[in-house]
Structures are given as structure tokens and as C-alpha cells.
Amino acid sequence: MSRSEWRASAAVTALLLAPLAPAEAAWHVTVLHDFDQRDGAFPNGALVADAAGHLYGTTEQGGKFGYGAVYEVSPPALGSTHWSSHVLHSFGDPAQGGDGAFPTGSLAFDAKGNLYGTTGWGGAADDGTVFRLAPPAVGRTEWTETVLHGFSGGDGVGPEAGVVLDAAGNLYGTAANGGRANDGTVFKLAPPATGQTAWTATVLHAFGGTDGHEPVGGLALDSAGNLYGTTEDGGAYNYGIVFKLAPPAAGHTKWVERVLRSFSQTDAGGSRPMAGVTLDLAGNLYGTSYTGGLDGSGTVFKLEAPVPGKTKWVETVLRTFVYHGQSGTTGEGSFPAAGVVLDAAGNVYGTTVVGGTSNGATVFRLSPPQAGHTKWTESVLRSFPDATGQGSFPESGVILGLDGAVFGTTYAGGTYGAGSVFALTP
Numbered sequence: 001m002s003r004s005e006w007r008a009s010a011a012v013t014a015l016l017l018a019p020l021a022p023a024e025a026a027w028h029v030t031v032l033h034d035f036d037q038r039d040g041a042f043p044n045g046a047l048v049a050d051a052a053g054h055l056y057g058t059t060e061q062g063g064k065f066g067y068g069a070v071y072e073v074s075p076p077a078l079g080s081t082h083w084s085s086h087v088l089h090s091f092g093d094p095a096q097g098g099d100g101a102f103p104t105g106s107l108a109f110d111a112k113g114n115l116y117g118t119t120g121w122g123g124a125a126d127d128g129t130v131f132r133l134a135p136p137a138v139g140r141t142e143w144t145e146t147v148l149h150g151f152s153g154g155d156g157v158g159p160e161a162g163v164v165l166d167a168a169g170n171l172y173g174t175a176a177n178g179g180r181a182n183d184g185t186v187f188k189l190a191p192p193a194t195g196q197t198a199w200t201a202t203v204l205h206a207f208g209g210t211d212g213h214e215p216v217g218g219l220a221l222d223s224a225g226n227l228y229g230t231t232e233d234g235g236a237y238n239y240g241i242v243f244k245l246a247p248p249a250a251g252h253t254k255w256v257e258r259v260l261r262s263f264s265q266t267d268a269g270g271s272r273p274m275a276g277v278t279l280d281l282a283g284n285l286y287g288t289s290y291t292g293g294l295d296g297s298g299t300v301f302k303l304e305a306p307v308p309g310k311t312k313w314v315e316t317v318l319r320t321f322v323y324h325g326q327s328g329t330t331g332e333g334s335f336p337a338a339g340v341v342l343d344a345a346g347n348v349y350g351t352t353v354v355g356g357t358s359n360g361a362t363v364f365r366l367s368p369p370q371a372g373h374t375k376w377t378e379s380v381l382r383s384f385p386d387a388t389g390q391g392s393f394p395e396s397g398v399i400l401g402l403d404g405a406v407f408g409t410t411y412a413g414g415t416y417g418a419g420s421v422f423a424l425t426p
Contacts (some may be wrong), residue, residue: 356383
């Protein structure tokens with residue numbers, strides 16, 4: 001299922017839902033920015049923040065040329081309450097040619113303040129790009145974009161997620177299609193050698209269907225250099241997988257893939273994971289499935305790392321979402337398309353693209369079981385309306401602020417219908 005297909009499906013489902021009963025007390029929502037096409041439209045990919053609290057993200061469309069943009073939303077200046085926004089880069093400039101189009105993934109920072117990301121289209125072969133945005137030089141205001149790699153089929157097509165960086169500055173990511181069987185790839189980009197300017201692209205793994213198909217989510221990187229991710233389809237039952245990709249053993253060059261979990265159509269643990277997974281400090285993985293569970297409305301799951309001497313990862317379903325149709329009995333959400341984040345207390349935060357009291361989707365929190373219990377507790381922090389200027393369909397997930405705030409974006413809605421950036425405070 002393509003992104004456009006599931007968006008259409010989610011929108012239709014939301015329209016069919018009857019108004020639901022109020023959820024528990026919601027957090028306060030503040031709209032930090034409304035997109036108006038000129039500065040971007042339809043924000044995609046989770047936000048990233050710098051040490052000063054500035055937020056950065058991508059929009060799939062809009063910008064100066066209509067092919068998407070990278071934007072910054074800055075906290076209020078002293079004595080003000082107004083957040084400001086400006087475009088760092090608009091894709092599709094004819095004067096640049098081949099700089100990418102339609103970014104849908106998150107951004108990543110390096111230690112120098114450079115931003116790295118991907119576009120699903122554009123580049124020399126129109127198969128997508130990996131780009132870098134360098135901050136302005138002293139006395140300047142313009143960020144400088146450099147295309148680090150243009151995909152051309154064999155190394156991948158259409159990267160939909162962002163990239164992750166290791167300590168050496170290497171970039172790792174996924175391409176949804178392409179590779180030897182056109183089932184998608186995991187790639188690495190190594191920085192230029194001394195005196196060189198070209199980055200070196202390597203395909204670490206090309207999927208072949210039974211070991212995964214269409215990796216649309218991003219990667220997680222552990223301290224040992226292992227990569228973890230998901231594919232939306234493929235696997236033993238063709239409903240997606242969670243995988244681990246281990247670096248080559250000493251004396252070898254091949255990365256080794258292992259399927260940690262294969263989902264099925266009737267799986268109580270979920271199916272069709274559209275986002276990547278999140279690592280905790282103990283090496284456990286947390287993720288979401290867009291469908292599956294008790295009635296096919298998605299799940300939040302945890303895969304616990306094997307204990308010493310064992311190899312099997314143990315799954316726990318933290319939440320099974322329920323599609324209530326027109327029963328109107330609850331304000332919970334369903335169909336989570338984004339991944340989750342964890343706070344220091346072990347609470348899990350995420351979003352759904354359907355449901356809530358106004359059918360504009362939800363932001364939720366899952367709290368760990370109390371002593372002597374096994375059930376995680378869901379709180380709906382916000383149900384997004386469609387028609388009050390606060391946005392709808394927060395498909396990109398959320399990030400956590402140091403002050404307990406939750407920041408995110410809505411793909412649609414807002415004052416101009418092109419999405420918004422929001423903050424939730426307790």
C-alpha cells in the first residue's frame with residue numbers, strides 16, 4: 001500500500017466515524033505555525049530540535065517551487081509569545097537542477113549543525129536523493145544544500161524515511177524500492193576521503209520479498225553498529241517484518257540480515273509496520289503496526305532483546321487499537337502510521353491517523369503497568385479536530401521537549417489546510 005493509498009483510506013475511514021464521546025482531560029494545544037503552501041505544505045517526518053529549542057522538519061509539497069521544503073520554527077524572542085518560521089531550502093529550483101523533490105522523512109543533525117535528509121524523487125535519475133544543508137556562514141542567512149547521492153535503481157528507489165548518523169559521520173537509510181529484486185534496500189553513505197568530495201554509497205542489504213519488501217520506515221542504530229528497521233510488506237506471511245542488520249564479522253564484508261518478527265494478516269501483534277522502531281537503553285525495540293491486532297486497527301508492540309544464551313526476541317503487545325465504527329463509544333485512536341518515542345519514565349508516546357473525539361486523529365501516551373499488573377494504560381493527550389484551525393492527521397509522530405512538552409506536526413488542516421506545527425503541554 002502506497003502512502004497516498006493509505007492516506008485516502010484513512011481519510012475515508014475518518015469521515016465514516018460517528019462523533020465519539022469525550023476522551024479524558026486533554027493537554028493544552030498551541031499551534032506554533034500554520035503552513036500556507038508558500039512556506040511548505042503537508043509536513044512529513046518527525047521534527048528534530050537543536051539545543052536552543054529550534055524545531056526543524058520537511059514538507060512534502062509547497063515551498064517556492066512546489067516540490068517541498070525544509071523549514072525551521074523558532075521559539076519566541078524575549079518578551080514575545082510568537083514562534084517564527086522560515087524556509088531553509090525549497091526543492092525543485094530549475095537553476096540547481098536535480099536537487100530532489102518531495103521529501104517525506106525526518107532530518108538528522110551532525111555535530112557541526114549540518115542537517116541531513118532524503119527526497120523520494122528528483123536527482124539525476126529521478127529516483128530520489130540524500131542531501132545535506134549546511135548552516136549559514138558568518139554574516140550570511142542562507143543555508144547551503146548539497147546533494148550527497150542520487151539514487152539510480154540498483155542502489156534503491158524512493159527513500160521515504162530519513163537517515164541516521166554514526167560517530168564517524170556515515171549515513172544509513174532505507175529506500176522503499178529498487179535493489180536487485182525491486183523490494184527496497186538499506187544503504188550506507190560514507191564521507192569523502194581526505195582530498196575528495198564524493199560520498200561513497202554502498203548497498204548493505206537488498207530485500208528479496210521473503211526477507212522483507214518495501215522498507216518505508218527509518219533505521220535505529222545501536223552502540224555496536226547494528227541497524228534495526230521494518231518493512232511494510234514481505235516476510236514469511238507478506239505482511240511486514242522487523243529486521244536486524246549486523247555489521248560484517250572480522251575478515252568479512254557482508255552485512256547479515258536477521259528477521260526478528262514476521263507479521264501476518266490475522267496477527268494479534270499487528271501487521272504492515274509503516275514506521276521504524278525505537279531502541280531503549282536495554283536494547284529493546286518499540287514500534288507500531290498500521291493494521292492488525294484484534295480487529296485490524298493497528299498496535300503498539302515491544303520486542304524484548306534476548307536474554308544471555310538465547311536468540312529469540314520476545315514480543316509484548318502494549319496496545320491494540322480498536323476501530324469503533326459508528327458505535328461512538330470512545331475517543332481513542334486507531335491506525336498508527338508513525339513510530340513512538342519514550343521518556344525517562346518509560347512512557348511511550350505516539351500518534352494515530354484515525355479516531356479521536358473529532359475524527360482528526362490523536363496523540364496518545366502509554367504508561368507502563370503498575371506494580372503487580374501487566375496492562376499498559378493509554379491516555380489520549382489530544383484529539384485533533386478538522387475544522388477549528390488546529391490541524392488533523394498527525395502522521396509524523398512526536399518528539400519530547402525538556403520541559404515535558406510534546407511537539408509534532410499535522411499533515412493537513414490548520415488555517416490554510418496545508419498542515420501545522422503544534423505543541424502539547426500538560
